[in-house]
Amino acid sequence: MLSHSEASENFIADAERTDWHDETLWFVRAKRDKASKVLPEWEAMREHASQIKDHTLANLGEYLQAFESKAIANGIHVHWAADAAEHNAIVHGIIAAQGSKTIVKSKSMLTEECHLNDYLASKGIEVVDTDLGERIVQFRNEAPSHIVLPAIHLKKEDVGETFHQHLGTPKGNKDPQFLTEAARQHLRGHFLASEVAITGVNFAVAETGEFVVCTNEGNADMGAHLAKVHIACTGIEKIIPKRADLAVFLRLLARSATGQLITTYSSHFHKPREGQEMHIVLLDNGRTRQLADPKYKNSLKCIRCAACFNTCPVYRRSGGHSYHQPVAGPIGSILAPNIDKKANADLPFASTLCGSCSNVCPVKINIHEQLWFWRQDLMEAGLAPAGKTIGMKLMAFTLANPVIYRVGGSLLRRFSHLLNTRLNPWYKQREMPVAPKESFQEWYKKR
Amino acid sequence: MRVALFVPCYIDQFYPQVAVASLELLEKLGCEVVVPTDQTCCGQPMANSGFASSTVGCDANFTHNFEGFDYIVGPSGSCVLHLKEHHPSEKIRNSVYEICEFLTDVLRITTLSAKFPHRVGLHQSCHGQRGLHLSSMSERNEKPFSKLQDLLSLVNGVEVVMPAREDECCGFGGTFCVTEEAVSVKMGQDRIKEHDANDVEYITGADTSCLMHMEGILRRQGSKVQVKHIVEILNHA
Numbered sequence: 001m002l003s004h005s006e007a008s009e010n011f012i013a014d015a016e017r018t019d020w021h022d023e024t025l026w027f028v029r030a031k032r033d034k035a036s037k038v039l040p041e042w043e044a045m046r047e048h049a050s051q052i053k054d055h056t057l058a059n060l061g062e063y064l065q066a067f068e069s070k071a072i073a074n075g076i077h078v079h080w081a082a083d084a085a086e087h088n089a090i091v092h093g094i095i096a097a098q099g100s101k102t103i104v105k106s107k108s109m110l111t112e113e114c115h116l117n118d119y120l121a122s123k124g125i126e127v128v129d130t131d132l133g134e135r136i137v138q139f140r141n142e143a144p145s146h147i148v149l150p151a152i153h154l155k156k157e158d159v160g161e162t163f164h165q166h167l168g169t170p171k172g173n174k175d176p177q178f179l180t181e182a183a184r185q186h187l188r189g190h191f192l193a194s195e196v197a198i199t200g201v202n203f204a205v206a207e208t209g210e211f212v213v214c215t216n217e218g219n220a221d222m223g224a225h226l227a228k229v230h231i232a233c234t235g236i237e238k239i240i241p242k243r244a245d246l247a248v249f250l251r252l253l254a255r256s257a258t259g260q261l262i263t264t265y266s267s268h269f270h271k272p273r274e275g276q277e278m279h280i281v282l283l284d285n286g287r288t289r290q291l292a293d294p295k296y297k298n299s300l301k302c303i304r305c306a307a308c309f310n311t312c313p314v315y316r317r318s319g320g321h322s323y324h325q326p327v328a329g330p331i332g333s334i335l336a337p338n339i340d341k342k343a344n345a346d347l348p349f350a351s352t353l354c355g356s357c358s359n360v361c362p363v364k365i366n367i368h369e370q371l372w373f374w375r376q377d378l379m380e381a382g383l384a385p386a387g388k389t390i391g392m393k394l395m396a397f398t399l400a401n402p403v404i405y406r407v408g409g410s411l412l413r414r415f416s417h418l419l420n421t422r423l424n425p426w427y428k429q430r431e432m433p434v435a436p437k438e439s440f441q442e443w444y445k446k447r
Numbered sequence: 448m449r450v451a452l453f454v455p456c457y458i459d460q461f462y463p464q465v466a467v468a469s470l471e472l473l474e475k476l477g478c479e480v481v482v483p484t485d486q487t488c489c490g491q492p493m494a495n496s497g498f499a500s501s502t503v504g505c506d507a508n509f510t511h512n513f514e515g516f517d518y519i520v521g522p523s524g525s526c527v528l529h530l531k532e533h534h535p536s537e538k539i540r541n542s543v544y545e546i547c548e549f550l551t552d553v554l555r556i557t558t559l560s561a562k563f564p565h566r567v568g569l570h571q572s573c574h575g576q577r578g579l580h581l582s583s584m585s586e587r588n589e590k591p592f593s594k595l596q597d598l599l600s601l602v603n604g605v606e607v608v609m610p611a612r613e614d615e616c617c618g619f620g621g622t623f624c625v626t627e628e629a630v631s632v633k634m635g636q637d638r639i640k641e642h643d644a645n646d647v648e649y650i651t652g653a654d655t656s657c658l659m660h661m662e663g664i665l666r667r668q669g670s671k672v673q674v675k676h677i678v679e680i681l682n683h684a
């Protein structure tokens with residue numbers, strides 16, 4: 001697996017595509033700015049949402065139990081999964097009981113986190129992703145590169161070629177409307193045939209036992225309304241106390257995610273319709289571990305709007321796949337190390353700590369500060385790349401001793417031309433600063 | 448007013464003119480400026496690289512040099528932010544100021560005898576902007592303001608132009624500039640492109656590290672655009 005910096009270098013090698021990717025996502029960020037700035041109450045609303053989430057996380061156990069009892073009373077089957085393996089086994093168990101072989105699934109980053117599609121495939125069950133972007137990347141055997149815009153790394157030419165190969169559209173056709181219609185017809189067949197529909201969950205309401213799924217394509221509804229069995233998969237952090245809280249979260253979510261005033265479909269699933277079976281799987285998978293750590297606890301406030309992706313100058317220029325995790329971008333970089341420190345030790349360093357992510361976050365997660373905390377924890381866990389620890393200790397020693405610092409500084413200036421080599425990553429595409437004869441301190445002494 | 452001048456290590460070694468301008472400017476404005484001569488570094492390079500646990504010696508040296516002062520002023524938003532957020536001494540945390548912040552909020556200057564008849568692009572360095580709130584931020588729904596622009600407006604002849612994306616990061620990011628070399632350089636090139644589109648002669652800002660990074664790219668490109676720290680402009684006769 002390539003590290004973030006290696007994968008980014010490959011991405012950026014195509015400068016034109018990188019610029020296009022950057023500008024496309026910047027456009028979304030700009031739309032978000034516009035949609036947020038017309039609301040005088042925007043900053044107050046962020047604070048309100050943040051406090052609701054803080055309160056919920058502080059009382060998560062109670063709210064989860066309240067949700068469970070309401071949901072059961074509504075006729076929903078409630079399942080608890082400690083980790084991804086349990087989650088997948090539960091979902092498989094429900095599908096197997098139906099004897100279904102084809103499943104439709106609307107967007108759920110949680111099922112990506114659990115690698116549910118691969119797991120079900122290994123059991124001979126085909127999952128058809130019904131979100132257009134997800135279907136495109138699924139055809140290409142790729143992972144989503146963005147949690148809201150899964151195929152944002154692809155241009156319409158790429159989609160045309162993919163559909164030509166998988167749906168038989170004419171070669172060279174890259175007309176978005178034509179290609180969307182082709183996907184629509186293709187998916188319609190799957191919606192009609194499928195007996196089980198899987199959806200994600202945006203919000204689970206403790207007060208009522210209902211859950212809310214937001215999509216712009218209506219694909220979650222198409223799946224859930226046609227299938228005999230609806231399985232909703234959610235992380236335990238998606239609980240909110242009251243239905244009224246949606247008035248805050250739905251407004252923040254759409255405006256933060258895409259700059260829309262409201263998501264096209266915000267569907268409330270309250271109880272199964274007659275003859276339907278409804279399941280909800282509540283997943284922990286490291287979330288309670290995170291909840292227990294005061295430094296990282298509030299990353300669980302995330303509502304998966306991806307505003308931090310769109311604003312991140314690094315993400316826009318490195319692409320989602322460079323983060324080698326289902327959830328990329330700044331939020332992914334603080335969530336992933338909680339799951340696997342070693343595999344994700346590079347991610348908290350894939351940031352300049354510019355702080356833009358924390359500023360756009362609708363629930364005020366201190367993302368850039370958590371990136372900083374993860375850096376400390378990962379280095380303390382001994383996960384520094386080769387040579388870094390010694391280099392850092394040497395630097396710390398030098399900078400702690402004024403005499404050594406002065407001698408070192410003077411040597412560095414005198415021999416700085418020796419650093420003009422390809423071995424110096426700074427010098428690869430940048431000139432070194434011109435070393436002055438005198439340091440400021442040397443000048444000051446003579447003043 | 449007695450002020451201790453904090454000169455970040457890389458400014459001391461590679462950009463002494465920024466420290467000289469800071470010293471002269473503060474003196475011009477009537478401050479008694481002391482330069483503690485055993486100062487080295489704020490500790491940020493280690494801390495942001497995940498080695499905050501190794502900055503004990505650096506922190507102690509900083510405390511030793513600066514604890515006797517009520518005003519510690521430095522020409523680097525990033526180093527100052529690090530001290531404010533992470534230095535173990537509360538006295539130090541509460542006494543340290545980025546120089547533009549100090550000129551605006553403590554000295555409250557309203558005039559300057561500076562002249563700089565040039566077209567200048569302003570780079571908003573993230574730590575100064577988002578960390579120290581030297582200006583409003585494009586992400587937030589807040590009243591626009593800029594301490595840097597207010598200060599530059601006191602300089603005769605200077606024409607300040609903002610890049611299209613007013614406050615996008617330049618990509619320096621400390622050790623990020625070498626560990627994530629490709630992204631870092633691309634970010635810097637993109638910033639420069641926007642300043643170029645504005646036909647500027649200089650790029651200025653309150654953080655020499657960002658300017659050093661952009662200068663490296665400008666010089667590699669053979670560009671005529673130069674970088675200047677904002678204090679060099681505020682101190683320019």
